[in-house]
Amino acid sequence: MPQPRKHACRSAYNLRMVSPDSERFPYDAAASDAPARLAEAARAIEAHPRERTALLPALLDVQHALGWLPRPAIQRVAAWVRVPVSEVYATATAYSELRLERPDPAMWHVCTGVACDLAGAEDLLLSSPECTVRIDCQFLCALAPVVVDPRERLLGRLTEDTLRARIAMHLEIRA
Amino acid sequence: MAVETACDGACWAAPSATVVRPGHRHRFARLEREPLGALLECLEGTCDDAYAGSGARGLLARVGHLDGSLADALAQGAYLALAHAVTRKPEEVIEAVQRAGLSGRGGAHFVTAQKWRLAAANAGPRLLVVNAEEGEPGVFKDRHLLEGDPHRLIEGVLLAAHAAGIAHAVIYINGQARNARSAVDLAVEQARDAGLLDGSALGGAGVEIEVRSGAGGYVCGEESVILNSIEGERPVPRTKPPFATDRGLFERPTVINNTETLCVATTIFDDPPPPTKLIPLSGAVPRAGLYEVPVDGVTAWSGVLAAAGANPQRVRALLLGGPSGRFVLPEEFDAPLDMRGLGAGGVVVLPLDADIPRITRALAAYNARESCGECTPCREGTPRLVALLEDAPANRERINALIEVMTEASLCQLGGLAGKPVASALALFPQDFEREASR
Structure with missing residues (x-):
């Protein structure tokens, strides 16, 4: 399984901002x-x-x-x-989904609600520490563990391997 | 013919396809890992009837079986209750709601008929706000209703509008529930084009429906927060009284109902449906998903767990109601379900090795993050509770005192119930906390 480089997530976004999906940026x-x-x-x-x-x-x-x-x-x-x-x-500032700062689009948000926690959310965070951050319940508990990808798509039933593979694929497309 | 449809509640089966013939259904689950041969064979006409559904089918009857058109919804019985209701006087409809024993399915279980009466007693124009904010971790029932059968909600809105004399309704949908929002937008447009909203199709005074999205925050599920949000004010709770039925949205008498409540309202003329509750079930179960459970004085948690394929012997407890809820021990699994005790219905099944102190701290931390800061007991109390949980056995008395203050003095139920899962965990699993503290 290819491993993302250290800081690969951030650099891939911050150094190469022009891409086919620029409307997402x-x-x-x-x-x-x-x-x-x-x-x-x-x-x-x-x-x-x-x-x-x-x-x-x-x-x-x-x-x-x-x-x-x-x-x-x-x-x-x-x-x-x-x-x-x-x-x-x-x-x-009172709404959690409104962003007053420019978001770092490279991050993969790992749901840490109770169902996702039981299903191994911490392992996902540990397996790709450079590319993942915590997020609260995404209401897809039945498909735990859930990750929100940089394009805000919900992914369910992820494992460490499938998450790493998706991150690697994502970085490859970006590069 | 292949029809794209919404999730019918069997989330565990996703991605799935169901072959439907008259009187016969066969679901093929987890198609990403199953060979398609059996599905193709079934389409050619050879497979048995094996539909693993989600328990009783009332509210979910059409969810997952509609093609998204109004015609299909009508063919499957949408708006029949409304057609019946508009031939009756508003008070008769409210009486039917009362006889059906309908109570608020958002968790507070306030008597719906009474709410409608209180608003109807005030001079118009009256407003209706549909609480589809659904921001409680572990709950995903309204999303299923909105995505899978939005016309049921619209029918419920029209029925409530007829009963309580409402001119304008706002459906306030969780900001993350984008599929739900687009399904409702489409359905409102279909209903408007068909003359259902202005009363020209079925009769009734007509109601204008506006759809809005929220933008996150557990507290936004609190009804007075939604009112502030719609008005463009900061999303914080209001002091009560005045109650919304007297002075709510834009100072007008306002009925605020949960999505599920209004959907249940479309079943009041059924003969006689046992009251059901939608239970979003997740955690350590083979078949996680949305279950419609009869709350009929017979059905118990053991039945719900069996439907989800769980072995109760492998379950440490249920977490019922997430960060505002409580833990349910296996001793309670055989007791009949009580509607008022179900809250919004969210259940996470905890396995035998579940780390209860850790889960408890996570719930307390969530409440602390989500506290809006408007009132002191919650703003100051929720982080204090997190800190005291670092060593719960040593801080037991202070925790109890703090929870009492938060319960009594918080402006809304985010703070009012923030101590509930903590108190429940400490009462039911003291040994877990002691074991952890002694380590």
Whole structure:
């Protein structure tokens, strides 16, 4: 079974950001397509009514478009739904699925809910420590242990070998 | 003809295909490792009837057997209860709900008929919020209902709308349940196009249905948190009173029902269905998945475990209700199930070698992470509980005192029930904690 290099997960993403699935990549303020992507997010925001009740739907749309919630987009949402930026932040930080920082897309998220824990989640974490992080219950308990891959797909019934193989395959595609 | 359909609850069998003929079904499980020969043979007409289903079939009757069209749902009986309900006065429908003994399936088991009456007694416009947030670890029942039979929920919404005089409904779906969201979006569109929502197809005053997604957080399953979330406020609980049926969403009288509750409401005219509860079952069992269990005064955990292929002798305990729940010992396996004691229904089967202290700490840590911070007992109490569990035997009295404060004084049930699995573990497995502490 091929083993990923140490730090392979991070470097594969951080050094080679251009790829066929670039639409999956999070918004990067320094990238050349940043203004266009912000404009796309703005269009999504402005499809909502200009009311406070549209706050969460607008934030979700921004995250869908950009992968996370960068400051200019948050400011845009705040202005559109007429809510102070401070309160938009107060709301956005309260939801566990909203991301205020650019996510590291290389990570494989290993579910550590009780069923997954019983099914060996810790072994999965230990078997690929450079590429895995913990995540709370993903509600696929019947297919434990569950891993969320870097493209946010849910994978069930993983073993150390199948996870390592998937990571290796993923890195190969990326490289 | 091959039909793509949602999971029917037999998650253990995935990926699976079921050959369906009139009066005959044959499931082929784990197709990724089974040769396809038997499936092809069955399609040619030679196989016996061997359908390992998921217990009683009421709410799950259509789940996993629909092709996603409204026509198929109608052919399999969708909207029949609604068609019957709209010919009756709202109060008669509420009485039928009361006679059926329907209680809130989200876990609190509040009497549904009473909730509808309380809202109906207030001046309109009245609102309905469907709690499909389902964020309790170990629970995946509403996802199955929404993905597999979204028209049952919509029928339940329309039935509740008729009974309680509701003009506008919001279905609030867990943000991660993307398949559920798209299934509901599609079904709402189908129902709207067919004139089911505005009352032109079957009668009734009509109701507008809006679908929304959440964005994570266990606390977002708490009903008043959903109200704040929809309004665009921070997702934290509200103080009660006022109760939602008096002043809920946008200050309007609001009924908040769990997905499963509204789905059960579509069975109230059945003759007579035993009340059932959906039990998402996972952990150390051969056939993990979603089970519809009759809560009929006879069925016990032993029956549920048998259906899942588990040997009770190999089970240390059940974890019922995850981070807000309790442990169930084998001594209780033969006692008839009690609806009120089932919570939301999530069960993780713990094997003989399960590390109870470790599981308990993980549950306590989860509550500490998920505490929204709005009230002090929960914000300060949940991490304190985690710290005290480092040496539970030595801290026993302080743990009990802390749990009492959190139970009494927390603003919502995240804090109110955070001590429950801890207290249960310490009461049922003291030797496990002592053994660990002496190491």
